[in-house]
Each structure stands twice: as structure tokens, then as C-alpha cells.
Amino acid sequence: NAGVTQTPKFQVLKTGQSMTLQCAQDMNHNSMYWYRQDPGMGLRLIYYSASEGTTDKGEVPNGYNVSRLNKREFSLRLESAAPSQTSVYFCASSELGTGTGELFFGEGSRLTVL
Amino acid sequence: TQLLEQSPQFLSIQEGENLTVYCNSSSVFSSLQWYRQEPGEGPVLLVTVVTGGEVKKLKRLTFQFGDARKDSSLHITAAQPGDTGLYLCASKEVVSDSWGKLQFGAGTQVVVTP
Numbered sequence: 487n488a489g490v491t492q493t494p495k496f497q498v499l500k501t502g503q504s505m506t507l508q509c510a511q512d513m514n515h516n517s518m519y520w521y522r523q524d525p526g527m528g529l530r531l532i533y534y535s536a537s538e539g540t541t542d543k544g545e546v547p548n549g550y551n552v553s554r555l556n557k558r559e560f561s562l563r564l565e566s567a568a569p570s571q572t573s574v575y576f577c578a579s580s581e582l583g584t585g586t587g588e589l590f591f592g593e594g595s596r597l598t599v600l
Numbered sequence: 601t602q603l604l605e606q607s608p609q610f611l612s613i614q615e616g617e618n619l620t621v622y623c624n625s626s627s628v629f630s631s632l633q634w635y636r637q638e639p640g641e642g643p644v645l646l647v648t649v650v651t652g653g654e655v656k657k658l659k660r661l662t663f664q665f666g667d668a669r670k671d672s673s674l675h676i677t678a679a680q681p682g683d684t685g686l687y688l689c690a691s692k693e694v695v696s697d698s699w700g701k702l703q704f705g706a707g708t709q710v711v712v713t714p
Contacts, residue, residue, distance in 0.1 A: 528705050531701065531702075544701070576643075588645045
């Protein structure tokens with residue numbers, strides 16, 4: 487039961503480097519999300535994709551870009567990493583339009599920017 | 601954007617004790633979810649409450665939704681070490697008639713020692 491799979495799980499970057507976090511879900515969900523989690527700040531939404539072909543900014547989009555490659559995959563790109571982007575990143579998915587809006591999360595990608 | 605305040609931020613108790621964590625907002629929740637996150641994992645949904653005054657039980661966990669739908673609590677009876685984790689509340693922010701996205705509180709870190 488894969489659910490939501492994120493890669494890589496760990497990454498260390500130098501300031502100014504770029505990288506892409508990959509996310510794939512096998513639950514046929516329409517909506518996908520990228521969150522970052524920092525101590526004492528809970529989960530903050532970076533970008534989301536309500537359905538295939540659409541993406542929108544969340545609460546903290548600056549410094550990030552996303553691509554909804556197909557229904558299964560949603561990637562997050564850091565073009566020029568900064569130390570402030572050191573965080574744990576979570577990808578999640580959910581059914582579109584459901585009353586509960588339950589999110590299914592991946593295991594997270596821990597990113598350190600030096 | 602609705603702000604969710606969780607309290608306390610940290611709770612450390614002995615096995616067998618009871619505990620309560622709280623989630624509050626100045627705005628009315630359309631619905632509220634509680635998630636638990638264990639170290640190195642993504643959050644997992646525990647429950648969704650929708651109706652004011654609603655009480656839901658999940659084994660030793662009791663969830664209450666305030667009558668005015670501005671607050672919620674999670675009570676754990678006879679806590680066990682397996683209850684250790686970060687407890688997050690999340691509310692649905694309506695984006696369109698058929699879709700919403702979740703906003704999370706900062707979480708309560710619960711540690712249950714044997």
C-alpha cells in the first residue's frame with residue numbers, strides 16, 4: 487500500500503543550488519498539496535493543485551514552483567535554495583470536493599540548506 | 601485565513617494519566633479535523649467533526665466540537681506511550697462551492713512516558 491510517495495527523503499543543498507522534490511500518489515486523488523513544517527509553526531501550505539491541470543499558491547509560495555505533471559504526480563522545485571527553506575516538506579493528496587477533505591500525507595522530505 | 605490556536609504547545613505525562621488538548625479560533629469552523637503525527641512520518645487523520653456540539657470517540661480518545669463551532673478538544677483517557685506524537689487540528693477553508701483546503705494549527709506535542 488504505497489499511498490503517497492516522496493523522494494528524496496533527505497537532501498542537503500548549498501545556498502543557491504536548485505532541486506526538485508518529487509511526489510506521486512496511487513489513490514486516484516484529484517487534489518495534491520505541498521506543505522512545509524517548521525518547529526512551532528505547524529504545517530504551512532506552499533502550493534496546491536485542486537485538479538489535474540491547475541495549480542495555485544498557498545500561504546508561503548515565494549521561492550518555490552510546482553508542476554502537476556499528471557494526475558498522479560506533483561513536483562516542487564526550489565530554483566535557488568536559501569537557508570530559510572530548511573524545513574521538512576510534506577506532499578499530500580485528497581479527493582476533490584469531499585466534505586471531509588481528508589489529507590493523505592507522504593513521509594516527508596527533510597531539506598537542509600547550508 | 602482562519603487562525604487556529606492550539607494549547608498547550610507541549611504536554612508530558614506519565615502512562616495512565618489523562619490529558620486534554622485544545623484547538624480554538626476566532627472564526628466559525630466549517631469542519632474540523634484532528635491529525636496525529638509520529639516522528640519521521642506524515643500526519644494521519646484521527647477524526648472529522650462537522651456539527652456543533654458533536655462528540656466522537658475513538659477508543660480512549662474523545663473529540664468534542666464546541667456548540668458555536670469555534671473550538672474543539674481532544675481528551676485522552678489513560679494515556680499510553682503509543683499516544684506520543686504531535687496532535688494537529690485543521691480546519692477547512694472554503695475555496696469554491698465544491699472544494700476547500702485545510703489550514704493547520706501549530707500542534708501540541710504529547711509525550712507519554714512509561
